[in-house]
Amino acid sequence: MKGKLPTDIYQTTTCQGLLDKSRAPFIVTNEKCSLPVPRSWCSHAVGMELVAYISGHGVLRTPTVENHMRRGSICLIPPHVQTMHIASPGNQINYWNFLFLEDRLQIGDIFIPDMKNYQELCHMQGSGANRISNVFHIDASLMSDIDTMASEILAVQTFNYPGWQAYCSSAFLYLLVRILKEFKKDKQSFSSIENRIEQIANFIERNCSQSLFLDMLAKKADMSPSSLSHHFKKVKKVSPVEYLIRCRLRKALSMFAYCNDICQIAYECGFGEQSYFSRTFRRRIGLSPSQFKQLSIEKQMQIIEKLA
Template sequence: MSMIPEHYDFYAGFNLLPEEQDLAVLFSGEGKPFPGHKIGPSVHDYYLIHTVLAGEGSFQSSTVTQQCRKGDTFVIFPGSLFSYQADVQNPWYYAWVALQGTGVSGLLSDIGITKERPLLHTENISELHRLYERTRLCFKQSAYPRLESLEASGWTRLLLHHFGQDNLALLPARPKELPEIIDRQIDQAIRWISLQFHQQISIDHMAATLGYHRAHLSKAFKQKTGLSPKQYLLKMRMDKAKSLLSGTLTIDQVASSVGFNDALYFSRQFRKFSGMSPSEYRSLLWQE
């Protein structure tokens, strides 16, 4: 058992190298304070998340005052005045994680946590406890603090995901301007092609994966982009080929880089698309 004054139990791990820009874990721990133990009124310059694993206590911020019990989570925001206190009769046992980074506020907002609504409830606290513990145990004070920091941020993202999954009712309502399902699927298809154009993409496979018949997906895709998926894929490949031809790769290497195993077939497709061969296009670029 590890103990510090005013706590029966206290376990903590501290990040020696919190360099992640969007989300970095500063420290994580868990403990059971003495009855009536109080923190604040104070302010922090980081985000601090507490989840009550057992017992009771109270949390107060500029926007809320609430008695917290098993399964309740409260979040302290940077610069916000807060206080919290263990119950006198049944002091809480809680876990916590401190965060900083440019992306933390947005991630919290995405799962329904804001300064105005800094509380939520979760039934499956055993999984939460496991994630808090995994985060804390990352900090072994080893010779590789950078790796410890990366692992901790990963476990904390899973923790935030768990909060969101258990509190879907708190998530921001879908804005009216968000696309309908088919539009979102077309966006996924576009992203798929944009990231995988160098692979041997099967439009049939892509359509099946997205849950649509090829004909239906192709029709919707063309309505949105003006091109069929096959035409869009070819355009993506040719545009990338033009960019690569400005460098020092051979024609064979350019062809392979944009998804063509046969350089001659690539050259024929490039001529159809641009009106000149890859070599002619490269010569034109070098003349400019």
């Protein structure tokens, strides 16, 4: 993500004391967010954090990375990384946080962090100290199972039922193994055209602020540019270029909630120049950026929903 975040809005909060090594290998919390305006950074000092989105869509942001999240999105966050969840305008996000200790992830003689799938799932993106994993998407059935079991784990954890540590440990390891199996299946099915198109669409969403070219996307999909354009339009109903523009505009619309600098928005959303951003905005939205900001929240929401 280019540019600096407005420091007058963001405050750093460190979530300390959530995990006690001597008592349990992990904890789980359930969070909700309906704010399109970010409030504060959050980080954890110990262990890895697994984030699983149950519903809604929004952005998981660090100072250097911005990941678009939706139902079924999973991401891993190392300790000391500053993150914040921002709901897309007009909707609420609901997600589970699993904070766990990697040195406790063992089933018999199998140490899960040594498994290739786990290491690939944990492959980090970003720069410096603010690196998080790539986003991985699981199917609705597994997401429903995670939601159900996480609710049971939270209840057992909250009331400290006898044997709660052993139950929670077993349940979490079961969920993690299922996630790793799904991750392996997803990798194996990448050869299918539809799956490759979804991968490219997710890549565009994550990197919409960068300079993206059709040749580069085609190479990533292991397809010719013409084949990618044909199949992308068949699956997503729009061309890759149009999809990129819509992603950039959605990001710009969300930034209007907390940023008044149109030049900064144009730059951070990948438009480069303010004049190009304004022309594109007026052509697609029918209003100038300044006129859009003057609309009521209800009318803004209607416009945003059309771009979803």
